[in-house]
Amino acid sequence: MNIRQYIPAGILVAVVVAFQLAVVLTGQDYLLTQLTMSAYYALVIIGLSVLMGYAGQISIGHAAFFAIGGYTAAVLTTGAFRLSPWLSLAVAVAITVVIAFLIGIPILKLKGHYLAMATLSFGVIVYRIVLGTGVFGEADGISDVPGFTLLPGLTVTGGAASRVENYYIAWFLVTLAIILLINLINSRVGRALRSIHGSEEAANAMGVNTAGYKLAIFVLSAVFAAVGGVFLTHYTGGIGPSEAGVMKSVRYVAIVAVGGMANIWGALVMGIVLNYLSLRGYFGTYDDIFFGAILIIIMLFYPDGILQRKTLDDLRSLARSLVARIRGRR
Amino acid sequence: MSFFAVENLSRAFGGLQAVSDVSFAVREHSIHAVIGPNGAGKTTLFNLIAGSLAPDSGAIRLNGDPLQSLPPYKIARKGIARTFQNVKLFRHMSVLENVMLGRHVRSRAGFGAALLNLPHTWREERSIRQRSLEILDTLGIADLADADAVSLAFGKQRIVEFARALATEPTLLLLDEPAAGLNMHETDEIARLIADIRARGITVLIIEHDMSLIMDISDHIAVLSSGKKIAEGTPAEIQRNRDVIAVYLGED
Incomplete structure (x- = not known):
C-alpha cells in the first residue's frame, strides 16, 4: 500500500487539532461554530471537485442535493414523523441516490454548457419545490430540528456546550471523505474518471464505460452533498430554502474553481476559508456578488485555480516590479 | 469460421x-x-x-x-483495441498514466473497492503500473513515462497511443x-x-x-x-x- 498518499490527510488532522487548541487557549471558542459549518459545506465542495475536476462534468445544481439531504432530515425528525436521525440519514441518502440516478441518466449525456444548464435547471426546480411546499415550511424553512445523537454523549447539535465535540465530528467526517476520495483518485477508477475528462471518445474505445462512471461519480458527489446537508441541519437546528438556492450552487462551483478544479486539497482549503469568511459576515450584503465575481476572475485569469505555481510566480514578479519601481523613485 | x-x-x-x-x-x-x-x-x-x-x-x-x-x-x-487518425491521448495525464488506462480492460477494481483501497485493489494497481512500464520499455519510450502526454511531438504521441492500445493486450x-x-x-x-x-x-x-x-x-x-x-x-x-x-x- 502506498502510505505516502495519506500524508496530507495526516497533516490535515494535525492542523484541525492545532486549530482547536489555539482557539480554546486564546478564548475564542466561538470561532469553532463557523469552522464546523464550513466543514459540512466542504463535504459538498470536495465531492463536487472530484466530479468537476477529475471527471470533467460540471454541476450547477449541487445545492439541491445538499437541500434534499437537509430537508429530508428536517421533515423526518420533526412534526408528525419524529424518526430517529439515523433512520432519517439513511432515508436521506437513499432518496438522494435515487434522485441523482434518475436525473443523472438523461442529463449526463449532455456536455459542457448544456450539462451546466440542465443541472442549473434541476437546482431551480428543487429550490421552487422547497419554497412552495407546505411540508417544507415554504419561505420559513423548517426549524426546531433535534440534535443527532451519534453515540451516547456525542450529539450533533448547536450551542456553546457542545462546540468542541461538534467541531471534531464535522472534521472527522471531512477527513473520512478526503481519505475515501484520495483512494478513489489514486485507483483504476480515478484514472478512468480522468480519462473521461481527457478524451471521452478514447476512454470509451479503451474499454471505459464512460456513461456508467459519470453516473457513479455524479451520484457519489450528490451523496456527499446530502450528508453535509443532513449534518448541518442537525447542527444548526433547521434549514431554509436559501440552502437550495442557485447562488449556493454557483458558490460551490466558484470555490471548486478557485481551489484548482482537479485538486481536492485546493477545494478543501478554499472551501473552508471562503465559507468561514462568508459565515463570519466579512462579505456583508455583497456575499453573492463576491462569489459571482471570483468565478469570473478565476475563469479569466486562473482557469486552473489560484492555488498553483502560476499564482506564486505572478505574485513574485508583481513584488519584484513593485520593489524595482520603489527603488527607481529614490 | x-x-x-x-x-x-x-x-x-x-x-x-x-x-x-x-x-x-x-x-x-x-x-x-x-x-x-x-x-x-x-x-x-x-x-x-x-x-x-x-x-x-x-x-x-x-x-x-x-x-x-x-x-x-x-x-x-x-x-479489440484501436488508435485514432488524429491521435487522442488523455489530456492532463502523463504518458505512463495514459498507458495504465490501457490496462483498464485487464483489471477489475470497482467503485467500492477503489474508495476503500482494499488490499487487492492496491496490489492490482501495482501490477498495472509494472506492466505499463514494461510496455513503455519495449517500445523504447520509458524515458517519457512522466512527461505530459499531449505536449509530446506528434510522432511520439502516436507511439504512446500504440503503447496504450497494446496495454489492453488486444x-x-x-x-x-x-x-x-x-x-x-x-x-x-x-x-x-x-x-x-x-x-x-x-x-x-x-x-x-x-x-x-x-x-x-x-x-x-x-x-x-x-x-x-x-x-x-x-x-x-x-x-x-x-x-x-x-x-x-x-x-x-
Whole structure:
C-alpha cells in the first residue's frame, strides 16, 4: 500500500487539532461554530471537485442535493414523523441516490454548457419545490430540528456546550471523505474518471464505460452533498430554502474553481476559508456578488485555480516590479 | 469460421451510401489493410468496426460473435483495441498514466473497492503500473513515462497511443491511418512497430491512405471506392489490378 498518499490527510488532522487548541487557549471558542459549518459545506465542495475536476462534468445544481439531504432530515425528525436521525440519514441518502440516478441518466449525456444548464435547471426546480411546499415550511424553512445523537454523549447539535465535540465530528467526517476520495483518485477508477475528462471518445474505445462512471461519480458527489446537508441541519437546528438556492450552487462551483478544479486539497482549503469568511459576515450584503465575481476572475485569469505555481510566480514578479519601481523613485 | 469478418456491411448518411455491402475476412496473425481514395468510405468503415457508428445492415464478427450492436467500450472488452487518425491521448495525464488506462480492460477494481483501497485493489494497481512500464520499455519510450502526454511531438504521441492500445493486450488492433501526419522517418518507425506487433501474435487491421506503408507491410489488402469493395488480394495482386489503378490514377 502506498502510505505516502495519506500524508496530507495526516497533516490535515494535525492542523484541525492545532486549530482547536489555539482557539480554546486564546478564548475564542466561538470561532469553532463557523469552522464546523464550513466543514459540512466542504463535504459538498470536495465531492463536487472530484466530479468537476477529475471527471470533467460540471454541476450547477449541487445545492439541491445538499437541500434534499437537509430537508429530508428536517421533515423526518420533526412534526408528525419524529424518526430517529439515523433512520432519517439513511432515508436521506437513499432518496438522494435515487434522485441523482434518475436525473443523472438523461442529463449526463449532455456536455459542457448544456450539462451546466440542465443541472442549473434541476437546482431551480428543487429550490421552487422547497419554497412552495407546505411540508417544507415554504419561505420559513423548517426549524426546531433535534440534535443527532451519534453515540451516547456525542450529539450533533448547536450551542456553546457542545462546540468542541461538534467541531471534531464535522472534521472527522471531512477527513473520512478526503481519505475515501484520495483512494478513489489514486485507483483504476480515478484514472478512468480522468480519462473521461481527457478524451471521452478514447476512454470509451479503451474499454471505459464512460456513461456508467459519470453516473457513479455524479451520484457519489450528490451523496456527499446530502450528508453535509443532513449534518448541518442537525447542527444548526433547521434549514431554509436559501440552502437550495442557485447562488449556493454557483458558490460551490466558484470555490471548486478557485481551489484548482482537479485538486481536492485546493477545494478543501478554499472551501473552508471562503465559507468561514462568508459565515463570519466579512462579505456583508455583497456575499453573492463576491462569489459571482471570483468565478469570473478565476475563469479569466486562473482557469486552473489560484492555488498553483502560476499564482506564486505572478505574485513574485508583481513584488519584484513593485520593489524595482520603489527603488527607481529614490 | 474466420477470425474476424465484415459481412455485407452498409451505412448511408442521408442520400449518400458511405459504405455499401462491404465484406471481407481477416486471417488471424495477419496484417490486413483497407485502402481507397479520399471519400471511399474508409473512415466510415472504421467507425462501424470500432462501434462509434451503427451499421444500417450487415454484421461484424470476431470469432463468430457479432459486434455490430455493441458500444465501443464493450468492443474493447472483446479484445479489440484501436488508435485514432488524429491521435487522442488523455489530456492532463502523463504518458505512463495514459498507458495504465490501457490496462483498464485487464483489471477489475470497482467503485467500492477503489474508495476503500482494499488490499487487492492496491496490489492490482501495482501490477498495472509494472506492466505499463514494461510496455513503455519495449517500445523504447520509458524515458517519457512522466512527461505530459499531449505536449509530446506528434510522432511520439502516436507511439504512446500504440503503447496504450497494446496495454489492453488486444487480439485485434485497429489502426486508423497510422502514417497520417508523420514524416518518412517516422513512417518507417511505425512500419517496423506494426510488423513487431504482428510478430507478437496480434492481428492488425489498418485503414490507410499511404500506399507505400501498406504495400510494404500488408499480407492482404481490400480496396474501397465510393463505398464499395472493388478489389481484394495480396499487395502484388493489388498493384496489378486494373480497377485499382483506375480509381487511384484516374482512367480514360
